[in-house]
Amino acid sequence: MGKSSQISGFYKLSTQERAKIVKEFANLTDEEVGLIRATGALKLEQADRMIENVIGVMPVPLGIAVNFLINGKDYLIPMAIEEPSVVAAASNAAKMARVKGGFTTNSTAPIMIGQIQAVHVVDPHRAKLEILSAKEEIIKKANEQDPILVSLGGGAKDIEVKVIDTITGQMVITELLVDCRDAMGANAVNTMAEAVTPLIEKITLGKVYLRIISNLATKRLARAKAIFAKEALGGEEVVDGIIEAYAFAAADPYRCATHNKGIMNGITAVVLATGNDTRAIEAGAHAYAARSGQYIPLTVWEKNNDGDLVGTIELPMAVGLVGGATASHPIAKIAIKILGVKTATELGEVIAAVGLAQNLAALKELATIGIQKGHMALHARNIAIMAGATGELIDKVAEALAKEGKVRLDRAKQFVEQFIKQEASK
Numbered sequence: 295m296g297k298s299s300q301i302s303g304f305y306k307l308s309t310q311e312r313a314k315i316v317k318e319f320a321n322l323t324d325e326e327v328g329l330i331r332a333t334g335a336l337k338l339e340q341a342d343r344m345i346e347n348v349i350g351v352m353p354v355p356l357g358i359a360v361n362f363l364i365n366g367k368d369y370l371i372p373m374a375i376e377e378p379s380v381v382a383a384a385s386n387a388a389k390m391a392r393v394k395g396g397f398t399t400n401s402t403a404p405i406m407i408g409q410i411q412a413v414h415v416v417d418p419h420r421a422k423l424e425i426l427s428a429k430e431e432i433i434k435k436a437n438e439q440d441p442i443l444v445s446l447g448g449g450a451k452d453i454e455v456k457v458i459d460t461i462t463g464q465m466v467i468t469e470l471l472v473d474c475r476d477a478m479g480a481n482a483v484n485t486m487a488e489a490v491t492p493l494i495e496k497i498t499l500g501k502v503y504l505r506i507i508s509n510l511a512t513k514r515l516a517r518a519k520a521i522f523a524k525e526a527l528g529g530e531e532v533v534d535g536i537i538e539a540y541a542f543a544a545a546d547p548y549r550c551a552t553h554n555k556g557i558m559n560g561i562t563a564v565v566l567a568t569g570n571d572t573r574a575i576e577a578g579a580h581a582y583a584a585r586s587g588q589y590i591p592l593t594v595w596e597k598n599n600d601g602d603l604v605g606t607i608e609l610p611m612a613v614g615l616v617g618g619a620t621a622s623h624p625i626a627k628i629a630i631k632i633l634g635v636k637t638a639t640e641l642g643e644v645i646a647a648v649g650l651a652q653n654l655a656a657l658k659e660l661a662t663i664g665i666q667k668g669h670m671a672l673h674a675r676n677i678a679i680m681a682g683a684t685g686e687l688i689d690k691v692a693e694a695l696a697k698e699g700k701v702r703l704d705r706a707k708q709f710v711e712q713f714i715k716q717e718a719s720k
């Protein structure tokens with residue numbers, strides 16, 4: 295019989311006791327348990343307060359993308375990501391953008407949407423009108439929940455109401471529009487949405503079920519633009535190739551998913567490094583890309599009169615500098631210090647610029663030498679490690695693989711053996 299994963303009271307145990315159970319379940323060695331529990335800056339006690347059932351931490355490399363000039367200001371960009379070549383690609387694209395002055399950005403106010411779902415409303419359009427008439431009362435009730443946010447100039451600002459058709463009938467959806475200032479806002483908005491529920495039920499005479507923030511943050515958009523000189527890209531042919539790549543993504547969701555994935559390589563890495571909610575940003579980005587009914591690229595690429603490439607990006611950007619892990623994770627705090635951003639809006643705009651840079655780098659590679667050449671040079675190190683190389687041997691094997699153009703595990707194993715033998719016979 296297999297081992298059971300049904301473990302009652304797991305949450306009540308210490309991180310050490312939990313690790314012991316997992317060790318037995320998965321036949322981990324003492325060394326493996328040691329590695330899981332070998333925390334760096336994030337101490338086990340801190341991790342244990344962040345999520346449930348903690349046994350250790352999962353370190354991810356933190357790299358710095360260089361060369362970013364955004365609105366005339368220089369930024370070093372912390373990126374937390376396990377995938378090779380992303381940080382190098384962002385730095386490279388940012389360098390190319392500098393030729394024409396770097397990135398320019400803007401954004402909307404940090405408005406998040408909280409949804410309140412009322413069902414079984416007999417006369418939904420009457421209800422809609424009356425909810426709108428009670429706007430001031432609803433906003434007042436919402437704002438009573440968060441005097442700090444209100445004191446900072448944020449808080450509920452407006453409401454919108456829609457009647458939607460669903461498979462279970464019509465629903466009246468009230469949307470609270472909340473300025474979240476420097477917070478991502480989920481807790482703040484959810485609290486407000488719950489607080490106004492009695493008012494909505496009184497007006498609609500229906501039943502309220504869900505009261506929750508929407509991750510499709512269409513009122514909290516970040517935008518970035520950059521011009522890439524054709525000379526910096528390698529000529530007008532490269533510009534044309536990139537526009538063809540963009541056109542492909544705009545017409546075909548299979549290509550577009552990968553186009554947007556490349557953008558999210560950069561975006562998610564900065565979101566994670568700053569302790570923000572990667573899932574919230576990803577859900578928002580992909581839902582925004584599909585808002586017209588067709589899934590389209592988050593970026594647009596065009597050619598200007600000079601034959602240079604002009605790139606723009608626009609996407610929802612619900613990131614914060616307070617709340618969640620942003621202010622409690624010790625590395626996130628340092629990442630924000632490295633970035634030097636003063637507001638959540640500034641952080642969002644920097645992230646949008648990174649997404650645009652990441653996309654340019656990927657499209658340039660795809661439209662010219664192909665993705666594997668550059669990618670594989672870095673990937674070769676991972677393959678070398680997988681083949682058993684350690685220490686100086688890693689780079690030696692990686693170099694040999696890259697030189698040969700065959701970055702494969704079988705070949706890496708042969709090189710490891712060969713180099714070890716050579717070393718032994720010296």
Ligand code: NAD
Pocket residue numbers: 440442443446448474475476477478479480481482483507508509571574614616617618619
């Ligand atoms: P929070 O509630 O921890 O902090 C926000 C609060 O901080 C504000 O309500 C305000 O009272 C206070 N504050 C102090 N200084 C502020 C400033 N300068 N600007 C704004 N507020 C300031 O955090 P939150 O941002 O409301 O919630 C974020 C967390 O919610 C994240 O951890 C996220 O993962 C989680 N979450 C997300 C979802 C979702 O995305 N669907 C759902 C639930 C929870």
